[in-house]
Amino acid sequence: MAAESSVKVPRIKLGTQGLEVSAQGLGCMGMSSFYGPPKPEPDMIELIHHAINSGITFLDTSDVYGPHTNEILLGKALKDGVREKVELATKFGIILQDNQFCVQGDPAYVRAACEASLKRLDIDCIDLYYQHRIDTRVPIEVTIGELKKLVEEGKIKYIGLSEASTSTIKRAHAVHPITAVQLEWSLWSRDVEKEIIPTCRELGIGIVAYSPLGRGFLSFGPKLLETLSEGDSRKYFPRFQPENLEHNKRLFDSVNDMANRKGCTPSQLALAWVHHQGIDVCPIPGTTKIENLNKNIEALFVKLSKEDMAELESIASADAVKGDRYGPGLGTWEHSDTPLLSTWKVA
Template structure:
């Protein structure tokens, strides 16, 4: 497994996003298969494990914790805080962002208990709280580093100004945001600031929430409780326009003799050694396919072809609903 450098933290160049093991993509996941997938990832050298306290309202951290029992020292473990949830009879919804120092400290202690560990390697603020100065939130996070409960700090879905203000309080090791062939905003918005400061980038949803796999053909492919049904990119005319874009990736992948997923991940891996994508999966078969991207070397002409097939702003529709978009880039 190749290694990437996020600030002073060395991680496997491909990580494993664990959100889908608990929520969002329909069909109740099989916990035994999820744990087997985590074990297979570690065995293959994919040791950068990503979770969050809001995933499954804490359940995801518990699953990850059970999987890591006896193997904690083999992984770089990342989790996040910042969302408070509201429960109903049928679902748990993140409704409030809370970056207060008091909540930060309490949230970390709860995460450590669910994970069954005494520290996490990378702790992110999941979204910036507009009501709390970023200096106050990061100051509280820094106190957890001093207490030995966290090794490195990260932020998620922030802009360059926020990164600079946070980094002035305590070194920020990584920023996590959506980045892929069909979400290229970070290239102009935040990535230049990160590289100026020596901060790594962790792309989530590097396969466009499954769209770049080439396996989706209709919104009807999604179960009723799949979150993608509510996202603009997966609806109506947007879906078909985006499907036409993905067809080009499928063609390029076939010419290369790889899968569309491997091609999309190889494109991200080619963006620099300070980039470590975390494709999510809850099945060993998809994990094996994703890890095959490590061995895919793209020529300058192939990279140019992908850039031409997926230029910035080519994708139809927002990443989130208006409410979700109000929480990103802050």
């Protein structure tokens, strides 16, 4: 591995169960799937090693990324003593079959998924294991009960939830302490602020913000669409469709103008806004380029005054964004309490 960077990335306590992570993580999904074709493995391993040497040690993956290939990539990157330097999070609960996603959370599946992830990652224990989506056919207490057994067996250290409602979080936490909740939180995704964020803080649960750059929109605005390769799932998201894009461009333009005044990039300003939400929040921006990783790290040192935060609050108002986060049928926290179709087609 390359020499360690002189940049000192702060570390934070994620939740109250003992997990400590870098104040910013690295989302690894785009290296292997959903955002175009898989990137060259040697390049991605180099990127992961650079992130770790720069102090970004909280790595996020899932068994559905690929599927499976992203975990295999992480397993290769973490050999030769690298594993001990990172906090590794992966997820279960979404299965890709016959061009459809299926949600599953029964105990037998939970255990089988964990064993399979451990094998692909080539490790003995997962630091943070999330339920990626909530299977509404299975009481959350049953799913968490099996995860609790896996903690007791030493196969996972901490339990997390992704896209879970307030009710689901509380019920799960009553069975076994939840260390972190992963949710989409950014200047253009703020629906979690009313109930879910306060619930996490009430229970001492850490907050992991995925897609903190609006899936790249807060970095490039509408120009992003000109760069997307064939098969990039973002092409099909409602917020990127023509009927919503022109409206959403206003948000990017305002963020970009403010970033220019502050002497940073729009990405750095958007990330800094997430960091300023509290020391219990860890954003996990993804990237496939070392240059972008370095720029994302610099966002940790962008200072925002009360006036800056107020300006961003006005920019990212309730009507600032048009379009749903996902297409029809894809479960989010809003659906984690009530029965929903357990499958949906891949765009």
